[in-house]
Amino acid sequence: MNKVYINGASATQFGELWEVSPRDLARQAVENALGDAGISTDKVGALFVGNMLSGILGGQEHLGAFFAEELGIKGFACKIEGACASGGLAVHEAVSAVLSGKHQTVLVLGIEKMTDHKPDDVAKALMGAGSDAERVSGATFPGLYAMLAHSHMNAYKTTEKHMAAVSVKNHFHAKLNTKAQFQKDITIEQVLKSTPVADPLKLLDCSPISDGAAAIVVSSVSNKQNKVCVVASEVATDTLGLAQRKSLTELRATKKADDAAFLSSFVKRKDIDVAEVHDCFSIAEILAMEDMGFYTKGTAAEGIVRGETRLDREVRGSVPIVNTSGGLKACGHPVGATGVKQVVEVYDQLVGRCGKRQVKQAEIGLTHNVGGSGATAVVHILRADINR
Amino acid sequence: MNKVYINGASATQFGELWEVSPRDLARQAVENALGDAGISTDKVGALFVGNMLSGILGGQEHLGAFFAEELGIKGFACKIEGACASGGLAVHEAVSAVLSGKHQTVLVLGIEKMTDHKPDDVAKALMGAGSDAERVSGATFPGLYAMLAHSHMNAYKTTEKHMAAVSVKNHFHAKLNTKAQFQKDITIEQVLKSTPVADPLKLLDCSPISDGAAAIVVSSVSNKQNKVCVVASEVATDTLGLAQRKSLTELRATKKADDAAFLSSFVKRKDIDVAEVHDCFSIAEILAMEDMGFYTKGTAAEGIVRGETRLDREVRGSVPIVNTSGGLKACGHPVGATGVKQVVEVYDQLVGRCGKRQVKQAEIGLTHNVGGSGATAVVHILRADINR
Numbered sequence: 001m002n003k004v005y006i007n008g009a010s011a012t013q014f015g016e017l018w019e020v021s022p023r024d025l026a027r028q029a030v031e032n033a034l035g036d037a038g039i040s041t042d043k044v045g046a047l048f049v050g051n052m053l054s055g056i057l058g059g060q061e062h063l064g065a066f067f068a069e070e071l072g073i074k075g076f077a078c079k080i081e082g083a084c085a086s087g088g089l090a091v092h093e094a095v096s097a098v099l100s101g102k103h104q105t106v107l108v109l110g111i112e113k114m115t116d117h118k119p120d121d122v123a124k125a126l127m128g129a130g131s132d133a134e135r136v137s138g139a140t141f142p143g144l145y146a147m148l149a150h151s152h153m154n155a156y157k158t159t160e161k162h163m164a165a166v167s168v169k170n171h172f173h174a175k176l177n178t179k180a181q182f183q184k185d186i187t188i189e190q191v192l193k194s195t196p197v198a199d200p201l202k203l204l205d206c207s208p209i210s211d212g213a214a215a216i217v218v219s220s221v222s223n224k225q226n227k228v229c230v231v232a233s234e235v236a237t238d239t240l241g242l243a244q245r246k247s248l249t250e251l252r253a254t255k256k257a258d259d260a261a262f263l264s265s266f267v268k269r270k271d272i273d274v275a276e277v278h279d280c281f282s283i284a285e286i287l288a289m290e291d292m293g294f295y296t297k298g299t300a301a302e303g304i305v306r307g308e309t310r311l312d313r314e315v316r317g318s319v320p321i322v323n324t325s326g327g328l329k330a331c332g333h334p335v336g337a338t339g340v341k342q343v344v345e346v347y348d349q350l351v352g353r354c355g356k357r358q359v360k361q362a363e364i365g366l367t368h369n370v371g372g373s374g375a376t377a378v379v380h381i382l383r384a385d386i387n388r
Numbered sequence: 389m390n391k392v393y394i395n396g397a398s399a400t401q402f403g404e405l406w407e408v409s410p411r412d413l414a415r416q417a418v419e420n421a422l423g424d425a426g427i428s429t430d431k432v433g434a435l436f437v438g439n440m441l442s443g444i445l446g447g448q449e450h451l452g453a454f455f456a457e458e459l460g461i462k463g464f465a466c467k468i469e470g471a472c473a474s475g476g477l478a479v480h481e482a483v484s485a486v487l488s489g490k491h492q493t494v495l496v497l498g499i500e501k502m503t504d505h506k507p508d509d510v511a512k513a514l515m516g517a518g519s520d521a522e523r524v525s526g527a528t529f530p531g532l533y534a535m536l537a538h539s540h541m542n543a544y545k546t547t548e549k550h551m552a553a554v555s556v557k558n559h560f561h562a563k564l565n566t567k568a569q570f571q572k573d574i575t576i577e578q579v580l581k582s583t584p585v586a587d588p589l590k591l592l593d594c595s596p597i598s599d600g601a602a603a604i605v606v607s608s609v610s611n612k613q614n615k616v617c618v619v620a621s622e623v624a625t626d627t628l629g630l631a632q633r634k635s636l637t638e639l640r641a642t643k644k645a646d647d648a649a650f651l652s653s654f655v656k657r658k659d660i661d662v663a664e665v666h667d668c669f670s671i672a673e674i675l676a677m678e679d680m681g682f683y684t685k686g687t688a689a690e691g692i693v694r695g696e697t698r699l700d701r702e703v704r705g706s707v708p709i710v711n712t713s714g715g716l717k718a719c720g721h722p723v724g725a726t727g728v729k730q731v732v733e734v735y736d737q738l739v740g741r742c743g744k745r746q747v748k749q750a751e752i753g754l755t756h757n758v759g760g761s762g763a764t765a766v767v768h769i770l771r772a773d774i775n776r
Contacts, residue, residue, distance in 0.1 A: 080466055
């Protein structure tokens with residue numbers, strides 16, 4: 001793969017932002033990302049907008065042109081949609097546009113405004129990510145991931161306490177991220193005693209409904225001192241519905257995208273220092289850590305409990321520190337923004353500006369973004385340029 | 389631009405297809421396109437789905453994975469959305485994917501199922517293509533294009549009879565297309581006497597609500613005898629709302645995309661033999677023919693009345709024959725499918741398989757796809773390979 005650089009990155013506050021419009025969120029993320037890259041909008045050849053729910057919840061489609069107008073960006077603009085992987089897919093399309101030679105510098109905006117709507121409407125809209133059969137039969141995403149959790153518990157003796165450890169870790173990280181939706185610690189006991197949502201998942205196993213935006217500048221050239229390259233951008237798909245899958249203890253799309261990313265980048269798994277992983281539910285991070293080969297099947301939960309993926313681990317393990325942003329669980333999950341925010345967080349880690357949550361000597365990072373219950377998976381590997 | 393080939397193309401019947409599901413439509417278009425290309429699904433590296441309304445009208449998002457599962461396509465899949473230009477944008481992203489070197493062969497599916505829903509719901513959903521201010525103020529797309537028509541009438545003495553000639557021509561062409569929604573002639577008098585929709589536009593100035601799908605196979609290699617290359621793929625954007633435009637007698641995005649397409653392809657306007665032009669309303673084809681430089685401003689209507697863009701013209705003019713498929717007006721306008729169907733039609737013309745509506749010795753063709761009232765414009769130029 002030719003060199004593709006990230007030259008700027010920024011995310012807004014994530015949370016319940018009732019006073020802020022989508023236009024304001026987009027402007028804030030984009031102005032900061034362009035400022036970070038040291039360029040003005042007239043250098044942007046194309047705008048890729050990752051968003052899922054604006055049409056269903058707000059009746060507004062055509063978001064490429066919508067935000068191009070708002071941001072004063074001329075030229076190509078379009079919306080990329082793949083449920084909760086919309087942001088990751090938009091990053092992939094931006095990388096592809098730069099590799100095609102069509103554009104030197106392009107912009108990715110991931111954005112979602114969810115909290116202005118009734119929670120039931122949002123839950124219903126999110127089922128647009130699932131299969132029609134699942135939707136018609138009344139399934140919800142917590143319910144679908146609860147089935148995955150039960151399968152994993154049956155196969156590998158995974159417990160509710162194991163899953164709770166994921167949420168506890170991600171809250172611990174979010175406490176160090178001023179842009180996170182929940183900047184506070186929680187305990188295993190609090191997770192276990194929180195309101196049941198879909199057995200075995202409880203409220204504190206679930207990522208929240210959130211507002212937020214994130215933007216990155218992708219280019220074939222870099223004028224930065226601390227250069228960061230995208231060395232892999234891979235996407236894989238699987239069946240939309242769980243009923244059509246051969247196994248419910250893994251997400252096959254994650255495995256395929258991850259294998260392709262490591263194969264194409266020549267990076268080894270043990271060299272990944274930091275990773276943002278799609279923890280829409282606590283079980284999802286356990287699945288992902290196994291499906292991506294950081295742990296063999298059935299062993300991720302114990303590793304997470306031992307703190308191997310926590311920022312405060314005492315020795316550098318062979319697995320990355322995971323979800324320093326707080327992840328979807330504690331940083332928040334504005335669906336279209338998530339895949340872009342993951343890249344923002346890893347970029348910030350690789351250039352060393354994460355302050356209290358900085359992973360020491362982070363040189364290679366990974367992002368993992370999932371759509372639906374695993375029908376789409378997007379994996380990016382970012383690397384600090386050797387010449388920095 | 390490196391060579392990008394279209395190796396297969398197919399569109400379904402367009403019309404009110406109540407008995408046919410979106411899955412059936414997609415399968416039909418894709419199986420025929422793959423058959424035309426002589427390949428099986430396992431050769432397809434990526435699937436780009438152009439669609440606008442599936443989320444708003446049907447609650448189903450995540451169409452990339454949805455149709456990838458249905459069609460048995462592994463690997464990358466995502467939905468591309470830019471209102472009525474969704475199909476053209478999906479073609480652009482497919483060309484970009486091939487140029488990036490990431491994939492050798494990719495598939496584009498444009499699809500929309502509109503007639504299962506109440507017309508008022510569809511009209512409301514389509515306003516998702518416009519600005520929020522337009523939507524809140526109760527504007528409709530016929531109303532917005534009526535404003536463009538009035539501006540053009542005031543500036544250039546364009547008449548309702550001129551506009552009617554566009555619909556008459558496109559119905560004349562559709563009569564020769566067995567896949568068109570309306571395969572029958574209409575007269576100027578019938579257009580002028582048809583039900584008023586938004587003054588000066590009447591029912592027969594407006595494209596219908598339609599179901600349909602179209603698919604093309606895009607590749608960096610060709611095994612076809614009659615090779616067709618994509619020699620330009622350009623996208624431009626303008627303000628979403630009309631109120632923010634400097635001029636209402638032109639669509640600036642069309643001009644920009646068109647200029648870029650001719651500049652990058654080294655093709656001359658007079659060499660375009662056949663064109664599929666975005667005639668969502670009769671005035672739109674007049675605007676497009678001028679904005680694309682086939683006529684100077686204010687002269688397209690008279691040229692169309694003189695029959696210069698009709699299949700049965702007596703001499704080869706310096707302008708292309710336009711909308712041999714019947715255009716959006718008479719072939720139908722399933723919005724996400726339209727931009728892909730335009731490419732299918734031009735491809736069919738360039739390989740010489742259009743039967744009764746075949747343009748003689750067609751070697752170079754153009755497609756022009758618009759989103760909203762001109763916020764997005766996509767222009768493709770296709771050329772029969774010299775070595776055929």
